Amino acid sequence: MRVLVAPDKFAGTLTAVEAAEAIAAGWRRHAPDDELDLAPMADGGPGFVDVVHTALGGELEVVTVRGPAGDPTPAAFLVAREQGDGGTAYVEAAQACGLHLVPVEQRDPERATSYGVGELLAAAVDAGVSRVVLGLGGSGTNDAGAGLLAALGATHTGGTLEEGPLGLEGVSAVALAPARARLGEVEVVVASDVDNPLLGLLGATKIYGPQKGVAEERISTLDALLEGFARATAPRSISTPGAGAAGGLGFALIALGAARRPGIDVVSEACSLAERARAADLVITGEGAFDFSSRSGKVPSGVAAVAASAVRPCVAIAGAVLLGSREMRTMGVEAAYALVDVVGEEAAFADPAGSLATVAERVARSWSR
Template sequence: MRVLICPDKFAGTLSAPEVAAAVIAGWHDTAPGDQAIARPLADGGPGFVEVLAGAVAGRRLAVPTVDPLGRPAQGEILVTDPDDGGVPTAYVESAQACGLHLLSEDERDPKITTSYGLGLLIAAAVESGARRVVIGLGGSATNDAGAGLLAALGAAPIDEIGHALPYGGAVLGSASALAGAPRLREVELVAATDVDNPLTGLHGASNVYGPQKGASREDVFLLDSALEVFAGVLERELPTCPPDLATLPGAGAAGGLGAAILALGGRCESGIALVTDMIGLAAALDEADLVITGEGSFDHQSLRGKVVAGIAGAARDRGLPCVVLAGRVSTGRREAAAAGVTEAYSLVDHFGGEEHGGVEQAMTRPAEGLRAVSARLAGQWSR
């Protein structure tokens, strides 16, 4: 039996490759003769570079950067040098510098967090000789519409008397201009994201994602207004910026990082489509008998453009059963089935449910739980 294992990360506990390894180990505990193929996935968020590095030939370069509060952090970029005449490309992961996971609960404050560290990673990608830079967006702690990113590239936002603005999204209501031109050497920028939110408004970055980054209701109003002002500055200052930037689909991705990339003349592409194409997922699906995917929380958002939804839909189109393994499952059975999910299993339930400490166990022993659930699945599904 050919079992295709293509999970996303379990946020806060395991990377996608670690999830896949645990599932394969469990399956082979019960059915050692089956062929288990790992194709770990990412949609542009945390794990983007790691997943691609396991699938394509390239150099992983360590890059010193800073976290959302400006503290030293370590990042890396993946640089490919195609020998078939293709474009030298660098892959960058915004979460390595802007990630919410880099901050403790009491440090989360999108009024002051910055994307400056991502700008440092992009600058390193440009200096590596790449002619295209693909930036995975997702899991950010920032809401500054890429103001910090631009500052790191030489185009810091300034107020009306020419003073550079502090870090964060809250001060962007005072932005009047940019202090210089971005140093990009005509490199092509691509934002890898499956978020289509605009920058501002009811469905914008601040309203939809601000609260999970620590924004209060008052903060959301302040940030939304500030980003609207900053969008106008970008339209005036950057010749590459498209009109009506604040309303464009994808501009609100990762706290408005999408807007900065669009303003720099870049474009948005589906992160999950890019990754699945690069790892050859379609061919693997064509040869599979069963598909196993998963993520930390399988909920209503999972079926709206996330990794699990894409995998389940592709399996359904091929008539394949698709099983979801997750830390927690809150999606209804009927809704999941409509999306192509055959069965869904929760680590919280495996460890006895919420009333018996299942949540804590799922967070502290996820690999052990995945291995046990996968072994049980093999007993049910293996020929």
């Protein structure tokens, strides 16, 4: 039997690569003769570069950029070249502005900057590629990409672009021409699973601000600061789907002319997932929490869609499963298995790889021939 193993990361515990290996280890305990094809996945957030590197190879370039709190931070991007073109650079915004880069007690989303993402993007452009794919997700910033624009050379009147949303007070005009010139003829593609607009009840601050540490009573103030900056920069991009991704990084990149694609589609193509699904008898996916958000744009829904197109059954393994069977089957997932139900919450967090392998072994008993 041929099994395609295509999980996302288990946030906070396992990378996608580690999760795929743990599932494979558990499966082999029960069915050692099955042929396992490991295809770790990502949707543009943390782990994006590692996953694409695993699939495509290429060269990793390491640079030092400004982190979300202003500290020097190492970050890597991938350069993958094909004969006859300048190649593609894959960049992960979270490596420069990720929430994980700042300890909880030191987080200040009102001052956190995306400046380092602009530095990382500029370094990728300087590598001589013809295209840059920038994965968004997992950011600790909420500055509408103002820092990124500053790093690329955008000029402004009033305020400052480099000190998070609080620095945006008083910004009355932003000139994007220098930033566009810095990118030159390089095509920029945004890989993101988020389609939120920049502002309002479904915007970056309201929906994602609290998980970054924005206090409830500060949401309207920060949203107003982002609105003033956005109207001074590129008002037509404010309501564009995806503008609210990664604390508004989507807005800045769209304003610069970047195209947007679902991150799972970008990774699926890089991994040749459709072809590999057709060669499999079963597809396994997974993530930390299989819940309502998994139904749109996330790795499980993307993998399930690929499996459905290949007419292959798809099952999911997750830390916790919070969807009913009807919702899962609407996604194309036949069944889902939770670590917390099998080994308990304490064990799942104490030994995530071992727990995942244990559950995968049980799944193999039901699904392997």
